[in-house]
Amino acid sequence: EVQLVESGGGLVQPGGSLRLSCAASGFTVSSNYMSWVRQAPGKGLEWVSVIYSGGSTYYADSVKGRFTISRHNSKNTLYLQMNSLRAEDTAVYYCARANKRWLQLDYWGQGTLVTVSS
Amino acid sequence: DIQMTQSPSSVSASVGDRVTITCRASQGISSWLAWYQQKPGKAPKLLIYAASSLQSGVPSRFSGSGSGTDFTLTISSLQPEDFATYYCQQANSFPPWTFGQGTKVEIK
Numbered sequence: 001e002v003q004l005v006e007s008g009g010g011l012v013q014p015g016g017s018l019r020l021s022c023a024a025s026g027f028t029v030s031s032n033y034m035s036w037v038r039q040a041p042g043k044g045l046e047w048v049s050v051i052y053s054g055g056s057t058y059y060a061d062s063v064k065g066r067f068t069i070s071r072h073n074s075k076n077t078l079y080l081q082m083n084s085l086r087a088e089d090t091a092v093y094y095c096a097r098a099n100k101r102w103l104q105l106d107y108w109g110q111g112t113l114v115t116v117s118s
Numbered sequence: 119d120i121q122m123t124q125s126p127s128s129v130s131a132s133v134g135d136r137v138t139i140t141c142r143a144s145q146g147i148s149s150w151l152a153w154y155q156q157k158p159g160k161a162p163k164l165l166i167y168a169a170s171s172l173q174s175g176v177p178s179r180f181s182g183s184g185s186g187t188d189f190t191l192t193i194s195s196l197q198p199e200d201f202a203t204y205y206c207q208q209a210n211s212f213p214p215w216t217f218g219q220g221t222k223v224e225i226k
Contacts, residue, residue, distance in 0.1 A: 035215075037162075044220040045154075045162065045205050050213055058213035061119070094161055103209035104152040104167035111161055 002026035002107045004095050009112030016085050016116070022078040022095030022109055030073045033098035035105060036080050038091035046091070049080065050098060063089075085116045120144050120208050124218035130226040137193040139221045141206035146186045150210045153182055153191045156220075157202045165204075166191065193223075201225055 008020040022034070036048040049059045049069040057069050068081040078095050092113050096105040121144040131137050141151065149169040154162040164173045166182035169189055179194045193200055206218040 037217075045156075045207075045217040047207070047213075047215045047217060050215070060214050098209070099167070102152075102168045102171075103150065103215070104164055104173075105154070105162070105207070106164050106167070106173070108161040108163075 002097070004097070004107055004109035006093065006095055006109040006112040009093065009114045011115045011117065012085055013118050014086060014116055017081070017083045018085065018114060020080040020082070020093055020095075020112060020114070022080075024076050024078065024097075027097065029071050029076050029078055033100055033103065034069075034071065034078045035096050035098050036069060036078075037094045037096055037105070037108075038089075039094070039111075040088070040091040043091075048093070051078070053100070082114070085114075087116050090114060090116045119214055120147060120210060120216055122206055122208055122216050122218040124204075124206055124221050126221060127219065128222040128224060130224050131196050132226045133196055133198060135196045135226075137196055137200075137223060139191045139204055139206075139223075141184075141189045141191070141218050143187045143189075143208055147208045147210045149185050150208055151182075151184070151189050152207045152209060153180075154205045154207065155200075155202045156205065162205065196223070 003025045035050040051069045066084045092111040094111045095109045097107040123142045151169045153166040156162040170182045203222045
């Protein structure tokens with residue numbers, strides 16, 4: 001059974017850093033495309049980042065230069081390193097698997113809340 | 119970047135109604151479109167991919183159509199469990215990928 005479990009969210013001050021983790025089971029992270037999507041309170045979904053199986057990474061303009069997506073193959077875990085956090089980064093962050101053929105996000109984690117506030 | 123515009127932003131409907139949601143891309147995306155359903159406090163759930171392919175386990179009352187810039191999600195006979203917010207997402211091969219702003223389906 002495919003499962004994705006995020007962790008690492010919490011309260012952080014503006015300008016601070018946080019690293020989110022997404023532990024996967026039932027499939028191999030490194031063989032798949034993996035993505036992060038966020039949702040600010042009461043708002044819609046916003047795509048954040050993706051890492052392809054070959055290692056290429058892409059980011060939304062809103063986080064480019066501040067966030068870094070990576071993976072640990074032996075731990076079968078996806079990460080999102082978030083630096084220089086701003087109030088507008090406050091959101092629930094979801095990790096999701098992107099199907100390699102049509103790139104749809106077919107499995108999602110339950111989400112982890114990041115709050116940026118002083 | 120490709121922008122996705124959904125309409126309407128909300129719709130009130132009754133159980134048994136046919137509901138149609140549209141999504142327009144700012145440039146052609148062939149069939150690189152997915153639809154998701156989200157209920158409050160829950161992660162999104164994939165309904166449709168490749169514009170018209172039904173995800174495994176999703177009821178057949180959900181259907182998708184379109185290609186290029188104009189797409190439609192149809193719920194043929196609305197059920198109580200279908201009251202939720204629906205999002206389209208373009209997944210053109212080269213990121214960034216983008217979501218529509220969402221359509222809330224409410225009980226009339």
